[in-house]
Amino acid sequence: MSDAPSEPDVIVTTKSKPRDKPHTRRVPPYHVILFNDDFHSMEFVVGVLRKALGYTEERAALLTLEAHHTGRAVVWTGPQEVAELKAEQMRTFHETCEPDHRPLGPLTCTIEPAPG
Numbered sequence: 001m002s003d004a005p006s007e008p009d010v011i012v013t014t015k016s017k018p019r020d021k022p023h024t025r026r027v028p029p030y031h032v033i034l035f036n037d038d039f040h041s042m043e044f045v046v047g048v049l050r051k052a053l054g055y056t057e058e059r060a061a062l063l064t065l066e067a068h069h070t071g072r073a074v075v076w077t078g079p080q081e082v083a084e085l086k087a088e089q090m091r092t093f094h095e096t097c098e099p100d101h102r103p104l105g106p107l108t109c110t111i112e113p114a115p116g
Contacts, residue, residue, distance in 0.1 A: 029114040030083035032076040052089040083111040
């Protein structure tokens, strides 16, 4: 016989814990708000919405008219970081007044938390 210790007759098995359903945490949305002003032309505002947000001419015109009639329009909704980027992109465009080439400055827009 050998002097090696014999192996135990116990078999160990492990049970996995029942897993909870994964919870996805939603990122709270933010709105990019375009405000009406009496300085910029409708063509300029439509052009900014088309270039900065990639909207069609029809959608950009509807949002511009909404801002004109109600004082503000929600032009984009999404994560905070992207909303900040979109608002900043919209502010990079500047219009000049034709007769004296006076700069009118950027569009007035901001971001705010979306309800819900």
